[in-house]
Amino acid sequence: MFEQVRREAALLAELDLTLAWTLETHVHADHVTGGDLLRQRLGSRVAISEASGAVGADRLLRHGDRVRFGARHLEARATPGHTAGCLTYVLDDRSMAFTGDCLLIRGSGRTDFQEGDPRRLYRSVHAQIFMLPETCLLYPGYDYRGLTASSVAEERRYNARLGGSIAEDDYVGYMRNLKLPHPKLLAVAAPANQQCGKPATLPTDEPHWAPLRFTFAGIWEIGPQWLEENAVVGGSN
Numbered sequence: 001m002f003e004q005v006r007r008e009a010a011l012l013a014e015l016d017l018t019l020a021w022t023l024e025t026h027v028h029a030d031h032v033t034g035g036d037l038l039r040q041r042l043g044s045r046v047a048i049s050e051a052s053g054a055v056g057a058d059r060l061l062r063h064g065d066r067v068r069f070g071a072r073h074l075e076a077r078a079t080p081g082h083t084a085g086c087l088t089y090v091l092d093d094r095s096m097a098f099t100g101d102c103l104l105i106r107g108s109g110r111t112d113f114q115e116g117d118p119r120r121l122y123r124s125v126h127a128q129i130f131m132l133p134e135t136c137l138l139y140p141g142y143d144y145r146g147l148t149a150s151s152v153a154e155e156r157r158y159n160a161r162l163g164g165s166i167a168e169d170d171y172v173g174y175m176r177n178l179k180l181p182h183p184k185l186l187a188v189a190a191p192a193n194q195q196c197g198k199p200a201t202l203p204t205d206e207p208h209w210a211p212l213r214f215t216f217a218g219i220w221e222i223g224p225q226w227l228e229e230n231a232v233v234g235g236s237n
């Protein structure tokens, strides 16, 4: 997320990692991606599906494309239904998949705007995600209860909308009658994300009075050497 770029950059620095790619699962409707800010700050690249219609990406992906990092790769699988351009990213050994807002933990993304289509979503999940090994861990784009991961076995069995013996027509009927409120940030987030999160103006709240370093713990730190060299020595009395 755009608002968390400082935190993500701090974690990458602390772990001594280099960010190669930001892989967008789709054009989000409820928050602005940090993809472009991370690119400006860290020199990483941004990839999103060609079908999303987004501009400003370093790479546009199609079903079956591979994104390499070191000796490993992620495979992009087209999983439309929440939006027409949704991708799920599957790790090369099929031990993990990143499902965006297509398959959520015990749920699914909504299908009532951004070219959503419940029939396509049902087929995407069953053909591209539920066919992965049962032990494959699933990481959705978000979870309102704070959960972070599930597995193919769990979702096949317990997903209340898509798992078990729920048929395609049941799912379609359910999704068409949800009547959810429109996301509050849609008018802001969707246009910004069509450009990979390119902000109109850059945030200017970075303090510049000293060489400060922001930590993943959320604290600004200052080096003891700088402090020693610059500290004002107290008066004589």
Ligand SMILES: [Fe+2]
Pocket: 026, 027, 028, 029, 030, 082, 101, 109
């Ligand atoms: Fe979404």
